[in-house]
Amino acid sequence: MAATAHAPGGRGGGPAIAAECALRRARAVAGRVAAAALFALSAAAAAAGPLPYDPAADPRAELRRALDGAARDGRPVLVVFGANWCGDCRAFDRALRQADTARWVARSFRVVKVDVGRFDRHLDIAESYGNPIAKGIPAAVLLSPGNEVLQATRAGELADARRMGGKAIRRFLEGMAAKGRDAR
Numbered sequence: 001m002a003a004t005a006h007a008p009g010g011r012g013g014g015p016a017i018a019a020e021c022a023l024r025r026a027r028a029v030a031g032r033v034a035a036a037a038l039f040a041l042s043a044a045a046a047a048a049g050p051l052p053y054d055p056a057a058d059p060r061a062e063l064r065r066a067l068d069g070a071a072r073d074g075r076p077v078l079v080v081f082g083a084n085w086c087g088d089c090r091a092f093d094r095a096l097r098q099a100d101t102a103r104w105v106a107r108s109f110r111v112v113k114v115d116v117g118r119f120d121r122h123l124d125i126a127e128s129y130g131n132p133i134a135k136g137i138p139a140a141v142l143l144s145p146g147n148e149v150l151q152a153t154r155a156g157e158l159a160d161a162r163r164m165g166g167k168a169i170r171r172f173l174e175g176m177a178a179k180g181r182d183a184r
Contacts, residue, residue, distance in 0.1 A: 051084040052093035053115035059122055066110040070145035076180050077145070078109035078173075081116050081126055082138040092138040092161040095169040104170070108177055109142075135159065140173075142180040150180035 066077045080096075082089030093113075096105055105111060114122050116133055126132060132139035132152045136159030142151040161169060 049090075049094060049097070052090060053082055053084050053113055055084075055115055055117075055121075057113070057115065059112060059114040059125060062112045063125070066112045067143070067145065067147055070110050070143075074145060075108065075110050076150060076177070077143040078105070078111045079114060079125075079129065079141040079143060080111065080138055081114045081122075081133050081140070083116050083118065085118070086137055088136075088159055088161040089138045091164075092158055092169060095161065095164075095166040098166050098170075101166065101170045101173075105173070108173075130154070140176065142176055144180075151176045 063077070063079065069075075070077050080092070082092065084090070095101060096111070114125055116122055116126065116137060119133070123133075126139070129141045129143075129149055130152055132141055132154060135154065135156030138158045138161060139153045139156075140158060141149055141153075144150050157172065158164070158169070164172070
């Protein structure tokens with residue numbers, strides 16, 4: 001069989017074909033790497049859970065409903081100020097959603113979350129309760145069913161929630177609840 005002009009020895013190869021094959025292999029590898037990275041990001045997002053603060057929520061209406069419910073059942077209202085961009089706020093929320101803590105919180109409080117954005121949303125609500133966000137978020141205020149402040153973070157006590165961990169956050173809230181009961 002005669003050799004073709006572009007493929008010495010009649011094999012159909014040559015530098016151009018070899019380069020094209022190498023490019024195709026590189027594209028295939030890049031595609032697999034991109035798919036793996038997308039999968040990893042999706043898994044990380046799913047593990048992080050839902051964002052705790054709904055930017056479309058009406059915290060004033062939620063606060064009114066919580067206070068109305070508190071008037072009926074006597075549970076105090078826990079107002080949590082934070083933002084979705086805040087890692088400590090997300091850590092605090094994860095701690096509140098841990099199974100045992102979630103049950104205890106549901107029995108102990110009516111919870112209202114207030115999204116403060118980048119300290120540009122619902123600041124009037126924070127100010128009406130003594131501006132607990134002044135030293136950082138997340139911040140919390142415990143209200144009586146009559147909308148009186150029983151206890152509040154004032155010195156950024158929760159602003160390091162990532163380092164505190166779930167058990168320390170629960171102990172902090174238990175202490176807050178106890179001081180709130182004493183204040184009633």
